[in-house]
Amino acid sequence: MKKNQILLMGMAAMAATSYASDKKETKQKPMNILFIMSDDHSFQTISAYDQRYIETPNIDRISNEGALFTNSFVANSISGPSRACMLTGKHSHKNGFIDNAHKFDGSQQTFPKLLQKVGYQTAIVGKWHLTSEPTGFNYWNILIGQGDYYNPYFIDNGVKKQIHGYATNIVTDLAIDWLGEKRDKDKPFCLLLHHKAPHRTWMPDTCDLGAFDNVKFPLPENFYDKYEGRVAASQQEMSIFKDMDLVYDLKMADKENEIHTKTGLEGWGREMYNRLDSAQKAKWDAYYDPIIKDFKEKKLSGRELAEWKYQRYMHDYLSVIRSVDRNIGRVLDYLKKEGLLENTLVVYTSDQGFYMGEHGWFDKRFMYEESFRTPLLMRYPKAIKKDVKIPQMVQNIDYAPTFLDLAGVKVPSDIQGVSLLPLLKGEKKKDWRKSLYYHFYEYPAEHAVKRHYGVRTERYKLIHFYNDIDKWELYDLKKDPSEMNNLYGKKGYEKITAELRKELVKLQKQYDDPIESQLKK
Structure with a gap:
């Protein structure tokens, strides 16, 4: 009996050692x-x-x-x-x-x-x-x-x-x-x-064509934004209505070659369609041909066309x-x-x-x-x-x-x-960052978005558009999450503007991007 107890205790010790070893190995993996x-x-x-x-x-x-x-x-x-x-x-x-x-x-x-x-x-x-x-x-x-x-x-x-x-x-x-x-x-x-x-x-993959056809998506509240007080936003070229191409973006490459666009992208749209093999084209045509036919018959323009393009884009x-x-x-x-x-x-x-x-x-x-x-x-x-x-x-x-x-x-x-x-x-982390730095450089280029940099805090955002433009924008993200109301230069915002300018320069120094000092020269 005593020998058996000793044997069992030894086995238990070995198992415990093995488990501890396995646990340690897993922990260190x-x-x-x-x-x-x-x-x-x-x-x-x-x-x-x-x-x-x-x-x-x-x-x-x-x-x-x-x-x-x-x-x-x-x-x-x-x-x-x-x-x-x-x-x-x-x-x-x-x-x-x-x-x-x-x-x-x-x-x-x-x-x-x-x-x-x-x-x-x-x-x-x-x-x-x-x-x-x-x-x-x-x-x-x-x-x-x-x-x-x-x-x-x-x-x-x-x-x-x-x-x-x-x-x-x-x-x-x-x-x-x-x-x-x-x-x-x-x-x-x-x-x-x-x-x-x-x-x-x-x-879309052919198995996903038409997945959202029964859904009509509500327009964003600022879909018809007029960009008051935001010059850079007014000069972009990424409008669904004006810049989204019917053939390239929205798949309206009709067999009759009657739908034409002025963006310069139409040829690319038809080329992308031609990359499909015969089986893929059969499924593609079965879905898009009726949409193309209906679009031609409706002869949409103005807001009706803008909203049609939005729905097709979303789908x-x-x-x-x-x-x-x-x-x-x-x-x-x-x-x-x-x-x-x-x-x-x-x-x-x-x-x-x-x-x-x-x-x-x-x-x-x-x-x-x-x-x-x-x-x-x-x-x-x-x-x-x-x-x-x-x-x-x-x-x-x-x-x-x-x-x-x-x-x-x-x-x-x-x-x-x-x-x-x-x-x-x-x-x-009490010392976690309280602000973020951003810098966009690609102008002039596709979509015509001006060069800009800025700072964002939990509540506010300050942006400076520069290069061929010199415009500042300030937003209160709590009161204006859609960023429709540029507060820069408005009475009552002098203090927060000064604080954000200071924070912006601080981040530019921290990240060694001294553009603010360069612009002052």
Whole structure:
């Protein structure tokens, strides 16, 4: 009996030692990183943020099982520069990619390179849009330029290949294939899964055509904005009514070639249609031909035409979102099936926000809320309690230091963003930033949005449009969330204007962007 007791005690001790060892090993196991990003996905069209337009159960699942950042913003609201900010953790003037006419310097420090140094396998699939070839990745398979929705060409680690199918499905397939077949499973991974969708021209997958045909979306209250007191806003070229092309954007490429436009984009619209194969065209025609026929018969003009274009835009855009959400569900299910979900930080964001008819617009670029603000959802199973709302102001320069911090890498001093891990862990940060800096450079260029920079606090926003213009705008976001009433120069706002000017100069010094002092010379 005594021998048996001794034997049992020994076995228990061994089991306890083994369990402690396993627990220690699990605790020390590096977290994987899955960074999912779409292009031009507005926060308004994610049901975790806004339930007016669409249900996105799979994207919502990330925040339902993690955290939703309710005040997430970009540093420069345009695709290439925004991506450069994320990769480097630095504002545009520091990473050198200020607009899409520039070329990203791939020799510079990026978070994938720093993760590689500590043993991470890194990969990017989908949209790159930084002109130079990716560096810092063990594997890359990227769309060429903006990429096509149907039967797109990819560059697979330097080799050009066409892949048949729909871009969102293909990018997801490539991601799952790398996770399952191509990576070294003995190493932690960092995978950038970057969709083309829902970038212009919002071409839905054939299975999603007509998904919103029974829905009539209410016009935004400021759809017919007259831009009083906002000169730069009045001179843009991103109006749904005036600048959205019937053929290129709204798929009115009629077989009779009777619909013509003056934007210069008509030919591209017909070319995109011609990329479809015969089976894809059959489904496409079955849906769009009746719409084209009805449009011709109605001969719309004025407000009727503007509102028709808005509805078509919303239907196509939201149909594209359905595919994005469905494919995110595929990836999450794969991670769960393979036992990877609980050891992976899952991030979903967009490279910037987007206008869904607010101010009568589509596109982005302005520092106004709809394009400046962006979705950000994170699932971090080791720290976040479920369904957490994080209200602090965060910016896309914060992603790089967050990923490095998660991996236990010391964040280099020249990175301008800050790690979001303390917020994810629920730590109270009294010294968290109280303001954000923004700078947009791409003018003159498509959509004619003037160059501008500005500062945003919790309540106020100050913007300076410069270069070929010298105009200031001030908004009280509490009283005027739609930014319709420019308060700059109005009586009673002298004190807040002076405070914001001071804060703006402080941020420009902090980020070493001394444009304010340069403009005074």
